[in-house]
Amino acid sequence: MSIKNAPEQAVNPLALENQVCFSLYSATNAMIRAYRPLLDELSLTYPQYLVMMVLWKEPGISVKTLGEKLHLDSGTLTPLLKRLEAKELVSRGRSELDERVRVLHVTEAGRELHQQALTVPEQMRCKVGGTLEDLAQLKQLCDQAFAMLNSGEATSCEM
Amino acid sequence: MSIKNAPEQAVNPLALENQVCFSLYSATNAMIRAYRPLLDELSLTYPQYLVMMVLWKEPGISVKTLGEKLHLDSGTLTPLLKRLEAKELVSRGRSELDERVRVLHVTEAGRELHQQALTVPEQMRCKVGGTLEDLAQLKQLCDQAFAMLNSGEATSCEM
DNA sequence: AGTTAATACATTGCGCGCAATTAATGTGTG
DNA sequence: CACACATTAATTGCGCGCAATGTATTAACT
Numbered sequence: 550m551s552i553k554n555a556p557e558q559a560v561n562p563l564a565l566e567n568q569v570c571f572s573l574y575s576a577t578n579a580m581i582r583a584y585r586p587l588l589d590e591l592s593l594t595y596p597q598y599l600v601m602m603v604l605w606k607e608p609g610i611s612v613k614t615l616g617e618k619l620h621l622d623s624g625t626l627t628p629l630l631k632r633l634e635a636k637e638l639v640s641r642g643r644s645e646l647d648e649r650v651r652v653l654h655v656t657e658a659g660r661e662l663h664q665q666a667l668t669v670p671e672q673m674r675c676k677v678g679g680t681l682e683d684l685a686q687l688k689q690l691c692d693q694a695f696a697m698l699n700s701g702e703a704t705s706c707e708m
Numbered sequence: 709m710s711i712k713n714a715p716e717q718a719v720n721p722l723a724l725e726n727q728v729c730f731s732l733y734s735a736t737n738a739m740i741r742a743y744r745p746l747l748d749e750l751s752l753t754y755p756q757y758l759v760m761m762v763l764w765k766e767p768g769i770s771v772k773t774l775g776e777k778l779h780l781d782s783g784t785l786t787p788l789l790k791r792l793e794a795k796e797l798v799s800r801g802r803s804e805l806d807e808r809v810r811v812l813h814v815t816e817a818g819r820e821l822h823q824q825a826l827t828v829p830e831q832m833r834c835k836v837g838g839t840l841e842d843l844a845q846l847k848q849l850c851d852q853a854f855a856m857l858n859s860g861e862a863t864s865c866e867m
Numbered sequence: 868a869g870t871t872a873a874t875a876c877a878t879t880g881c882g883c884g885c886a887a888t889t890a891a892t893g894t895g896t897g
Numbered sequence: 898c899a900c901a902c903a904t905t906a907a908t909t910g911c912g913c914g915c916a917a918t919g920t921a922t923t924a925a926c927t
Contacts, residue, residue: 592884594882595883595884596882596883596884608897621884621885622884622885622886624884624885624886624887625882625883625884625885628882628883629883632882647892647893648891648892648893649891649892649893650892652869
């Protein structure tokens with residue numbers, strides 16, 4: 550995706566420096582890299598950390614609901630949850646009302662991790678820098694882009 | 709990474725809705741998903757598309773330089789380039805001056821892809837929506853975050 | 868010249884993301 | 898009840914990202 554920042558002359562749309570998406574992509578990779586040393590302390594990957602965040606707040610949730618919150622599917626979550634189960638941080642039970650659904654819970658060890666995790670957000674805030682306004686705006690623009698990309702809608706384009 | 713958007717009350721830093729990084733992560737995943745149908749036409753993945761963008765502009769480049777531009781290493785690029793070579797879009801020669809360095813070129817078929825690729829940026833712009841100002845700002849904030857995350861610098865934190 | 872160090876790339880291994888398919892359970896309808 | 902259909906997860910396969918390690922080539926130094 551390109552933006553025109555030199556409207557007076559023809560801009561190559563297929564140039565890296567004009568690609569918003571490449572900036573997004575690179576920033577996300579850098580962000581996940583920056584999380585790694587912090588999350589190594591908890592023996593978690595970034596996606597696993599996201600899952601734990603949900604489970605800390607909403608124990609007993611299903612894989613489906615977890616997937617809706619994280620925008621991930623069972624192809625990603627099932628093996629990830631098995632790894633968390635192998636680390637004994639999460640239990641993967643089954644609902645009694647509906648044998649199809651997994652009921653996810655944090656174990657005692659998983660609950661203890663929450664204490665250690667409390668310092669992570671502030672440490673990351675230091676790493677990314679920027680003002681709170683910058684961060685709020687970045688979040689808002691990402692959420693807006695996400696919403697558009699997920700609803701097949703198209704703006705004033707040719708249709 | 710969390711932001712405080714309700715300063716009057718205690719905000720859980722480990723809540724998904726307060727995580728800038730989760731928004732970034734989800735937006736990037738959505739963006740790559742949105743590229744997929746467009747790039748399927750060119751039989752390219754998004755990272756392969758990025759590589760082609762660089763090679764269209766700078767034929768004869770090395771793996772190292774390519775990696776610096778895309779912020780990727782040989783562990784990612786070597787197999788990716790082999791796949792592009794298998795599709796006969798790219799050739800992986802060797803420098804005559806230094807037998808270690810790979811000299812990357814686009815094949816004739818690869819050059820032809822450039823024509824097809826020209827419509828991709830505008831199609832993506834339609835999908836993400838938002839004003840040009842929004843997009844420019846999103847790019848700027850991502851670039852800023854990337855720069856901070858890649859230079860071990862820390863802002864006014866405890867150190 | 869000979870040893871050491873640095874450089875460029877390749878390889879291995881692991882954990883995602885996700886499309887596509889399958890399996891098991893549940894629901895609804897005649 | 899029988900059958901079609903939907904729903905929930907699991908499975909398979911592939912392509913990244915990246916850490917860690919290996920290998921071949923070049924550079925540097927004495």
